[in-house]
Amino acid sequence: MMYYNSVFVTLLIVIASLDGKPTSxxxxxxxxxxxxxxxxxxxxxxxxxxxPDSETYSSYSSYNVTYDADRGMIGMKGLSITLPDQQKSNMWIIENIKDEIMYTIDQDLKTCVQSKLISSTVVCIPDTAEYFGSSTYGYGDKKIVADTWIINNNRNLNYVTVSRDGLCVPLTGNIFARTPAGVSTMTTTDFAPEIDDPSVFDMPDECKKLN
Known part of the structure; x- marks a missing residue:
């Protein structure tokens, strides 16, 4: 189940085949x-x-996420709860985008699983995206206009909502997957355009043993 957790989290953080530049x-x-x-x-x-085999997987997770394009890495730490048994796991995920490798660490069991990244990292809203509509977050004078785009990569149908304030903050993500069939949703909070904790990229000993 640790593997499935990391894969589905990755699907929400990275979306396949996005272009690197905004288009007309x-x-x-x-x-x-x-x-x-x-x-x-x-x-x-x-x-x-x-x-497969008529099994199901569901979970609710909260992660602190750090992204650094210069390093080519994404780091995540947080709590994942598998449903319906309410099994809790303290997880740590390190994605090396350049080498297309992901490390999934169970901090309770002190185990590390290495796997290949299944998608390319998001850079920009691609020219293949279809515009869905706009919405407003906040209240009173504290409002942010957001735009939702539909990205269809033949494997997943992705609804991505980003802020229109110049930062392009990824506010929400909704993925409708074909194989395996399922739904994933993501909500972003506490956003800051900086790296709060660079140590999240440091490889723990249990992963170093795999190299």
Missing amino acids: LLKNEPERCCFPKQYSSKIIISVGYAL
């Missing part, structure tokens, strides 16, 4: 944007999937 707009579309090159945030993830 269609009529009445807002400007496409690129995510910050460095940021820290908290993400809340809900997952429900139908696995």
Whole structure:
């Protein structure tokens, strides 16, 4: 189950085959944007999937996420709860984007699993994305306009909502997967365009033994 948890989290953090540059707009579309090159945030993830052999997987997780384009890495630490048995695991995930390798660490069991990244990292909203619509977050004078884009990569249907304030903050993500069939949702909070904890990229001893 640790493997499935890391794979489904990765699907929400990375989406396959995105272009590296914003492209020209269609009529009445807002400007496409690129995510910050460095940021820290908290993400809340809900997952429900139908696995082979008629099994199912569902979980609720909260991660502190750090992304650094210069390092080519994503680091995540947090608590994952597998449903319906309410099994809790303190997880740590390190993604080396350049080498296309992911390390999934169970901090309770002191174990590390190495696997290949299944997708390319998000850089910009691609020209293949279809504009879905806008919405407003906040209240009173504290409002952020956001845009939702649909990205269809033939394996997954992704609804990605980003802020229109120049930062292009990934506010929410919803993935409808075909194989395995399932749904994943992600909500971003506590966003900061900087790296709060660079130690999240440091490889623990249990992973160093794999190299």
